[in-house]
Amino acid sequence: MTFPKSSGRDCVRAWEAMPWVLQNSATQEESEWLEGHLAHCESCRTEFAQQRRLQLAMSLPTDVSIDANTGLKRLLNRLDAPDIQEAPRRSRSGNWLNRALVAVVLIQALSIGALGVKLWSSSGTPTYRTLSQEAAPSAPGAIRVVPDTAMTMADWNALLHTLRLQVVGGPNDVGAYTVAPAGPASTTPHALQQLRATRGIRLAEPITATP
Amino acid sequence: MACAEAMNQDDIDADVTDRMLLQRMSTGDRAALNVLYRGYHGRLARFLSRLTRRPDIIDEVINDCFWIAWQKAGNFHGDSRVSTWLMGIAYRCGLKALRQHGDEPVENTDLLEQLTPDDDMDEDRELRDWLSKGLDHLSADQRVVIELVYGVGHTLDDVAVIMQCPVGTVKARLFHARVKLRNVLPALAGDSPKQKENAP
Numbered sequence: 022m023t024f025p026k027s028s029g030r031d032c033v034r035a036w037e038a039m040p041w042v043l044q045n046s047a048t049q050e051e052s053e054w055l056e057g058h059l060a061h062c063e064s065c066r067t068e069f070a071q072q073r074r075l076q077l078a079m080s081l082p083t084d085v086s087i088d089a090n091t092g093l094k095r096l097l098n099r100l101d102a103p104d105i106q107e108a109p110r111r112s113r114s115g116n117w118l119n120r121a122l123v124a125v126v127l128i129q130a131l132s133i134g135a136l137g138v139k140l141w142s143s144s145g146t147p148t149y150r151t152l153s154q155e156a157a158p159s160a161p162g163a164i165r166v167v168p169d170t171a172m173t174m175a176d177w178n179a180l181l182h183t184l185r186l187q188v189v190g191g192p193n194d195v196g197a198y199t200v201a202p203a204g205p206a207s208t209t210p211h212a213l214q215q216l217r218a219t220r221g222i223r224l225a226e227p228i229t230a231t232p
Numbered sequence: 233m234a235c236a237e238a239m240n241q242d243d244i245d246a247d248v249t250d251r252m253l254l255q256r257m258s259t260g261d262r263a264a265l266n267v268l269y270r271g272y273h274g275r276l277a278r279f280l281s282r283l284t285r286r287p288d289i290i291d292e293v294i295n296d297c298f299w300i301a302w303q304k305a306g307n308f309h310g311d312s313r314v315s316t317w318l319m320g321i322a323y324r325c326g327l328k329a330l331r332q333h334g335d336e337p338v339e340n341t342d343l344l345e346q347l348t349p350d351d352d353m354d355e356d357r358e359l360r361d362w363l364s365k366g367l368d369h370l371s372a373d374q375r376v377v378i379e380l381v382y383g384v385g386h387t388l389d390d391v392a393v394i395m396q397c398p399v400g401t402v403k404a405r406l407f408h409a410r411v412k413l414r415n416v417l418p419a420l421a422g423d424s425p426k427q428k429e430n431a432p
Contacts, residue, residue, distance in 0.1 A: 040406070044385040045240065071417060072382075078363035079383035081356055083278035085287050087294070093269050096295050097262065100302060 031058055035065045039072045160189050160201035162209035166216060167197045167224040180219055184212045199228065243313070250314035258306035269298055272315075276322050278383060282367070282375040283326045289333070296325040312393050316386065320394040323376065330372075366417045374409035377402060 038055045041047040047055075059066045164186070168177055181187065181200065190199035202209060209227060216225035250271075256264035273294065280290045300321050308317060367375050373395070380386045380394060388406075392399045 036410075040381050041387075044381070046385070046387055068414065071414070074359070075363070075366075075378075075413065075417070076382045078359045079379060081360060081363075082274060083281045084360060085277060085281045085285065085290055087273075087277050087287050087291050089270055089273040092273065092291055092294055093266065096265075096269065096298055099295065099299060100262075 032062060032065055035059070035062065036068065039069055043072060043076050160199075162212075163189065163199050163201045163228040164209065164213055164216065165197050165224070165226050165228055166200055166222060167195065169221045169223050170196070172221040176221060180216075180222075184215050186212055197224070247313045247315070251308075251310065254301075254305045254308050254314060257302055258308075265298065265302055268301070272318055275315075275384065276318070279319060279376075279379055280322060280326050282379040282383075283323075283372055284330060289326075289329050293322060293325045293329050296329070297322040300325070312390070315384075316390045316393050319380070319384070319386075320396065323394055324396075362417070366413050369412050369416050370409050374405050374412070377405045378409050378413075381406060 035055055035058045038047055038051050042052050042055050055069075059069055185203045186200040187203045188198050189201045192198050200212075202212065213225055213227055216222050250268065253264040253268045257268070276294050276297065277290055280293050284290060297318065301318060308314070312320075367378070370378065376395065377391060380391045381388075386394070388399050388402050391402045395402065
């Protein structure tokens with residue numbers, strides 16, 4: 022049963038007027054009109070009686086028993102300590118969200134910091150060199166030596182020992198070693214001469230600085 | 233009709249008194265808070281009982297409502313009646329409380345036993361049961377509108393202010409609530425011989 026569709030225009034008007042007539046907020050004219058309509062419309066009379074019963078039921082005091090005195094006492098206690106009580110109340114909602122946001126920002130800041138430190142430290146020692154840059158300084162009196170592949174390790178070591186040389190670099194891609202005098206007693210020209218005279222040494226050239 | 237605000241003299245007098253109490257509350261007068269609290273406690277408890285049947289939540293919401301009223305008493309500009317303003321605060325606090333712990337189980341079963349007062353007259357109890365069965369078929373917002381219109385006697389404009397929605401929305405909620413009750417309540421009344429006698 023759905024109301025207004027099956028009823029006449031007056032019944033719709035009566036239906037709309039009922040709550041306001043019941044709560045005395047309708048105009049005098051509207052109240053009198055409704056009274057006249059109810060006098061000859063049984064359907065609306067039944068509806069109005071039910072509306073009156075509904076209003077009566079709604080005006081009964083609540084069946085939920087709550088002590089006003091206890092509630093008021095708690096309220097006054099709450100007013101006495103607003104800062105202590107309200108701070109946690111406010112922070113309760115969205116607490117986890119705030120913490121998560123702070124954690125994300127913190128992680129982001131730490132990551133940016135770590136990246137910055139890494140970039141700063143690596144920028145001091147580049148892994149490449151341009152042709153315009155000076156070559157890395159080599160040890161004083163260094164000689165580039167290419168031993169024959171047939172030369173044994175024992176012969177190589179014995180030769181270096183005899184000439185008081187030590188390996189300071191290499192071998193590189195073509196098998197060249199960089200050797201330098203092990204002490205002040207050894208001189209480069211002498212060592213260079215000896216190396217070139219040694220069988221099994223294919224190349225011995227002094228390394229000079231920038232040409 | 234309903235939209236044309238027609239406050240009777242009693243309503244006007246009550247509102248003047250309420251405004252004076254709010255004014256005193258804004259200066260820290262706790263005696264005024266006491267009077268306003270006691271004056272509205274029963275009305276708010278019944279209003280909130282249409283939202284939830286849990287006494288502990290209703291108690292908490294009334295507490296929150298008056299705590300806000302105490303804090304904001306000085307900001308009340310009189311755009312509406314004090315009763316409308318308070319009901320609006322209670323409604324929003326009620327919805328918030330339901331969102332927070334409306335689905336929690338009731339720990340104290342004694343609370344539920346408080347629902348039916350022992351001193352209820354048979355006639356009132358029968359009427360209460362009849363209403364309760366009807367309201368069970370309505371949504372929370374429909375129950376609130378029915379309470380505000382039939383229980384408290386607010387106009388459509390007042391209800392729109394309280395629920396912070398357009399008057400058209402209130403009209404629609406009231407219409408659907410009434411249609412549902414119209415369909416359900418006669419059947420419930422059929423169980424009661426007394427009701428049959430009263431029907432024309």
